[in-house]
Amino acid sequence: MTSIPQPDGAIDATASAAELAEAYRAGRTTPSEVAEDALARIARLEPVVNAFADHDPVQVRRDAAASTDRFRRGVPLGPLDGVPVTVKENMTRAGVPARSGSAATDPVVPTVDSPIPARLGEAGAVVLGSTTMPDWGMLSSGVSSLHGVTRSPLDPSLTVGGSSAGAGAAAAAGLGPIHFGTxxxxxxxxxxxxxxxxxxxxxxGRVPIDPPYLGRAGGPIARRVGDLAAAMAVVTRPDVRDHTSLPYEAIDWADLRVDVRGLRVGLQLDAGAGLPVDPEVAAAVRTAAERFAAAGAEVVELAPFIDDHLLGQVDRFWRVRFRRTYDELAPPARARVLPYIARWVAPGADVSGTDVLAAYDDLGELRHRTVLATAGFDAVLSPVASMAAFPAERPMPWGEEDLGMAHIAFTLPYNLSGQPAASVNAGTTTDGRAIALQIAGPRFADRGVLALAEWWERERPADAGAPPVPHRVA
Incomplete structure (x- = not known):
């Protein structure tokens, strides 16, 4: 997706990180001017979209002015200096209250930045604010007892997804090129x-986070794959607070060249668990696989390797984990928890210690199956989700009913196996909702996954590109 130039030819906040860096160096615009464009977009869109948990225009202007001065003196801190970014609320920032998306949670006000904001600050990026998340990050929507409903800038009647809800909304709204979620x-x-x-x-372990947690990763959302790579070049730097982090590797994230000829690519359209795949979603993913095959890849159907028992065991483990969080709240605070979450955690109170350990062991079994099933492939193509976007007010794709984690059968395995996985647009449904292609790779092959995602971004049909940047929402 190309940037949208303003009438005077200046590049605005919808430009890529590389375009902004070049424009700053050439003096065609300044970080302050771009920040003002981003702030104007926020003022227009935020009353409907509701992407921010914290947004301080005064601090944004200060940070942008400092970056503008560095460029004036010829001493920028790096390729993200002056680039507008956002971070999810659970990526805590010094002095900024954070409550993990829940009205029941007492605010945490840290004195230091957590790893991703710390790396962004060292690089001179301009943080527009912290973005919204649903209660404790345990919904795949933008519904929160604290923030209300975060809505799609493309169609406010639809969900933005979650739990990195505000990050997605900010990216779709063109509020700078890079937005971080977990x-x-x-x-x-x-x-x-x-x-x-x-x-x-x-x-x-590729991107240090604090605190680390089994299966949890921090990473970027953007309108372009190139901006994902630009983000990774900064946030993969070491941080001792994450004891699970990988040894630092000086990867050339800017080099996304790849030849798909001869690659062995798996195609998975049946996860073996969870909700059935919408036929339009399956068709778009199969079309993408056919393009890989036409370019010389060997595409092989990948049989299901998980089942509903394993998916249910992960759900059980998480219910117990967050039932503990719920039980630690004072009774008045429990009443403020989102009702869906309160109902979801309730069965966690009745799970025995033996059953919790059995569920934990099954997390390991799911990881084991994922690694073995995908070991013979350079990449695996699949849907991200079985369905397209659903109404914004629903906490989950099915609404208020409790179906556990029936919607994450294609994505969860790569969290537990630790393998990188990208989402890239692959088309639309007949009513215009986006359909995504997931590209997963072997562990540590993050640059390779991004290279394949960037290849698909170039090769995909014209109607499968990123949507236009909205200038207003109804």
Whole structure:
């Protein structure tokens, strides 16, 4: 997706990180001018979209002015200096209250930035604010007891996905090129999928986070794959607070060249668990696989390797985990928890310790199956989600009914196996909702996954590109 120039020819906040860096160096615009464009977009869109948990225009202007001065003196801090970005609320920032999307949670006000905001600050990026998430990050929507409903800038009647809800909304709204979320079962890939964007769940440990948690990864959402790579170049730098982080590797993230000829690519259209795949979603993913095959890849159908028992065991483990969080609240605070979440955690109170350990062991079994099933492939293509975007007010794709985690069968395996997985738009349904292609790769092959995503971005049909940037929403 190309940027949208303003009438005077200046590049605005919808430009890529590379375009902004070049324009700053050439003096064609300044970080302050671009920040003002982003702030104007926020003022127009935020009353409907509701993407921000915290947004301080005064601080944004200060940070942009400091970046403008660095460029004036010829000493920018790097390729993201002056680039507008956002971070999810659970990526805590010094002095900014954070409540994990829940009206029941007492605010945490850290004194230091967590790893991703810290790396962004060192790089000179201009953080527009912290973005919304649903209660404790355990919904695949933008519904929150604290923030209300975060809505799609493309169609406010539809969900943005979650739990990186505000990050997806900010990216779709063109509020700068890079927006960071977290993903424990699809929470970066779902917003990217349902908004027609690009998103990357990195390999486990590739991007330091604090605190680390089994299956959880931090990564970027953007309108272009190239901006995902630009983000990774900064946030993969070491941070001792994440004891699970990988040794730092000096990857050339800017080099996304790839030849698909001879690659062995798996195609999975049946996860073996969860909800059935919408025929339009399956057709779009199969069309993408045919393009890979036409370019010389060997495409092989990948049989299901998980089942509903394993998916249910992960759901059980998480219910117990967050029932503990619920039980630690004072009774008045429990009443403020989103009703869907309160109902979801309730069965967690009746799970025995033995059954919790059995569920934990099944997390390991799911990881084991994923690694073995995908080991013979350079990449695996699949849907991100079985369905397209659903109404914004629903906490889950099916509404208020409790179907556990029936919608994450394609995404969850790569969280538990620690493998990188990207979401890239692959088409639309007949009524215009985005359909995503998931590209997963071997563990540590993050650059390779991005290279294949960028190849698809170039080769996909014209009607499968990122949606236009909205200038207003009804």
């Amino acid at each position: 993903d424990i079962g699809g929470s970066i890939r779902f917003p990217a999928a349902w908004l027609g964007l690009a998103g990357l769940k990195p390999s486990a």
